[in-house]
Amino acid sequence: MRRNAGFNRQLRRYYGWYTGTFALFVVLLAVGEYLGLSERVIGHVFLFVTIAVYAGIGVMSRTSDVSEYYVAGRRVPAMFNGMATAADWMSAASFIGLAGTLYFSGFEGLAFVTGWTGGFVLVALLLAPYLRKFGQYTIPDFLGARYQGNVARLVGLAAAVLASFVYLVAQIYGVGLVTSRFVSVEFEIGLFIGLAGILVCSFLGGMRAVTWTQVAQYVILIIAYLVPVVILSYKLTGIPIPQAVYGTVLQQISAQEDHLLQAPAEVEVRAMYRQRAQNYSAMLEALPESLEIERRVLIERLNDMRLNDAPAREIALTERALRDLPRSPAEAQQVWARARAEALERSKPPPRHAEAHPGEDEHESRVARNNFLALMFVLMVGTAALPHILMRYYTTPGVMEARRSVMWSLFFIFLLYVTAPAYAVFAKWEVYHNVVGSSLSILPDWVASWGKVGLVRIEDLNGDGILQLAELRINTDVIVLATPEIAGLPYVVSGLVAAGGLAAALSTADGLLLTISNALSHDLYYKVVNPQATAHRRLVISKSQLLVVAVVAAWVASLRPDNILFMVGLAFSIGASAFFPALVLGIFWKRANRPGAVAGMLVGLSVTLLYVVRTHAFFGGSMANAWFDINPISAGVFGVPLGFVTIVVVSLLTKPPPQEIQDLVDYVRYPEIAGERRMEP
Structure with a gap:
């Protein structure tokens, strides 16, 4: 028993020194960043x-x-x-x-x-x-x-x-x-x-x-x-105890959610995603003819662009669309089904953060529960x-x-x-207040940096140059890793x-x-x-x-x-x-x-x-x-x-x-x- 107690004390001492050394290491790196590292x-x-x-x-x-x-x-x-x-x-x-x-x-x-x-x-x-x-x-x-x-x-x-x-x-x-x-x-x-x-x-x-x-x-x-x-x-709150104070920020998010649900631009974008999902449904029903039609349309568009000296960027985008087109009806079935599901998901209003078991009707609420x-x-x-x-x-x-x-x-x-x-609440407040509604030309750096690894995607569907919430797709794995950048730390x-x-x-x-x-x-x-x-x-x-x-x-x-x-x-x-x-x-x-x-x-x-x-x-x-x-x-x-x-x-x-x-x-x-x-x- 005495030996176990000594072993315990020794471990506490070792890991105490380790924790203190790690904290000092972080402080030194922070000083290094301040000095230009x-x-x-x-x-x-x-x-x-x-x-x-x-x-x-x-x-x-x-x-x-x-x-x-x-x-x-x-x-x-x-x-x-x-x-x-x-x-x-x-x-x-x-x-x-x-x-x-x-x-x-x-x-x-x-x-x-x-x-x-x-x-x-x-x-x-x-x-x-x-x-x-x-x-x-x-x-x-x-x-x-x-x-x-x-x-x-x-x-x-x-x-x-x-x-x-x-x-x-x-x-x-x-x-x-x-x-x-x-x-x-x-x-x-x-x-x-x-x-x-x-x-x-x-x-x-x-x-x-x-x-x-x-x-x-x-x-x-x-x-x-x-x-x-x-x-x-x-x-955000002046109090460094997030577990105790995030409720006040959640109230502000709830008010922002009311605005996003009713904003005309958000409603327009969600309707466009709904239409996209319907288009994919029609294409899936018309397979395999729809795949050949889609390929012919892209080839004709590409030829017209080259004949009319269209901008290089538009030609490159069309070439990429043709290259990414499914090669077989079976592949098209899988790819277009996933795209339809994604469009349907983005056509729905975002769930309210504090709402338990959300749904458009009683059946959906029961399924959620x-x-x-x-x-x-x-x-x-x-x-x-x-x-x-x-x-x-x-x-x-x-x-x-x-x-x-x-x-x-x-x-x-x-x-x-x-x-x-x-x-989750603090990250959502930052996104809702500092990203959504911003011009695409002045988005924060973190959007581009995480976009390079494919975890943040933006699509200006209505072409207004303004980022709507429905046009922003963030992978769940980004929130914690990107929060310091999102908050400007x-x-x-x-x-x-x-x-x-x-x-x-x-x-x-x-x-x-x-x-x-x-x-x-x-x-x-x-x-x-x-x-x-x-x-x-x-x-x-x-x-x-x-x-x-x-x-x-x-x-x-x-x-x-x-x-x-x-x-x-x-x-x-x-x-x-x-x-x-x-x-x-x-x-x-x-x-x-x-x-x-x-x-x-x-x-x-x-x-x-x-x-x-x-x-x-x-x-x-x-x-x-x-x-x-x-x-x-x-x-x-x-x-x-x-x-x-x-x-x-x-x-x-x-x-x-x-x-x-x-x-x-x-x-x-x-x-x-x-x-x-x-x-x-």
Whole structure:
């Protein structure tokens, strides 16, 4: 106990010095900017210095001990495990995407805040202490022991790899987004710069290196998240407590929304987008003839322009339109359907920020409410089932520390989540007052800079030279990263935010990579393929798998898949449907057996994936196939209850588990009896 207390004090001293040094580093860069240091240098210094710090911690934490590599020696104090869990948890989706979602969705975006935070209540009550009591290394470990053998282990392994890989791609995409913008390199190059930082952190030291790196990353990401919004709060309200005062700014936004809904120019532009959507509908109905007509019209227009010496810019635009025209009716079906959906979306009035479950009629409001509740449910249950989060509670010294660790995790996550709504409100005030209604010739610099990476788009549809709200399209991932520029803050604040976004993406990517590689090396190779493997060989296999998974994930991210928040939501649906029923019933119901668990995991996962494929445009699906109008991000709302029902029904129809498995449930669920055997390796 005395040694643990000394270790705690030592960690506090180390990270106290680290935090103070980082604050001094930011101040020195701010002074450098004031003295003329260029933005390019500041961006490079911020990102490469922070990556070097993480890499240094990874090198110093290298280990060849199996327990240290897989579970950090089970000696991480509760508070520091809470910080590491918060960093592991607050991915690029939380840091980069959450405020953007709240910006566009307003009240509806609170489903993410309530779902993600509420999920940790389930972790504390239903899973963390019991999994820590069980011991071992991974979630498939628990499934294999509780449900007797490798069938349940392999199903859990497949689900863990799938959920973690989808989540991992989103994080690496976020890394590429940050580095490409702030280091001025190609997106694909930015991906592999960040990938190098990820690998150095996790390759040499496994969970031990990842844990201490994530603590350092949490310090940077929370400072980076709070500083801009505190400055912006003081600028707009005179009070540097954004969480307490953003309501007054929200009232001003509500008044501005009334004006935007009624402004003649806004109404005109929305009508033009509605007409564009109707034109695309007509073209889709007339395929394949409409594609040939469109090609002939563009060719004739281009020939006329060349004959009449039209301006070079107009000729170039027509050539580009001809080049971008779909090459086949099948391609036209997909491209024009997406364009029609986008035009329809932009033809609608913007949702009021403070309105709960908005809709033009009662049916739309009911659909919005159902999707809000479904998303909140999936995120809450998914939080309690994601393997890379649950693995963190294997690293604490004991069960009580695991419970305290969940409490600390909630506290550190709360600091960011309670601030995200203020971020969205302040950013929206700046856009509504300083961007919308401005001449296109004098737009702020941030519009052009983020337009270069394709995340801000402007279309002067009515040709009046004035930017209407409907003509401005901002990707959700821009709001946090661009807020310092939107608010006119010094560039050093933008660099700080970029470093925070990178820390958030890297910390989660580290945990996910480790989860996947450990599952493949420990649960597949060691537990199934070669149970006689030495510790050295197991670590070699784990590190080689880590490299392969990292490169494949980076390649997938380079294809620029859907937005970060959707990909993360999909990972939650997969994790929730595959794991939550099997884990909860495995801990609290002795009658749950192997056939029931395997069937439940397969049914829940299959239904979830089927629903996503049927309803999401990325897979060629359509919301016309949706059940109860539930969005594909919430697909797990169908998989989770079906998983529970399947496990219960199949378990009752088959033989109960043997007595030793029922004894294992008692061991996991109740305080350890003196002299009782321990499950830890």
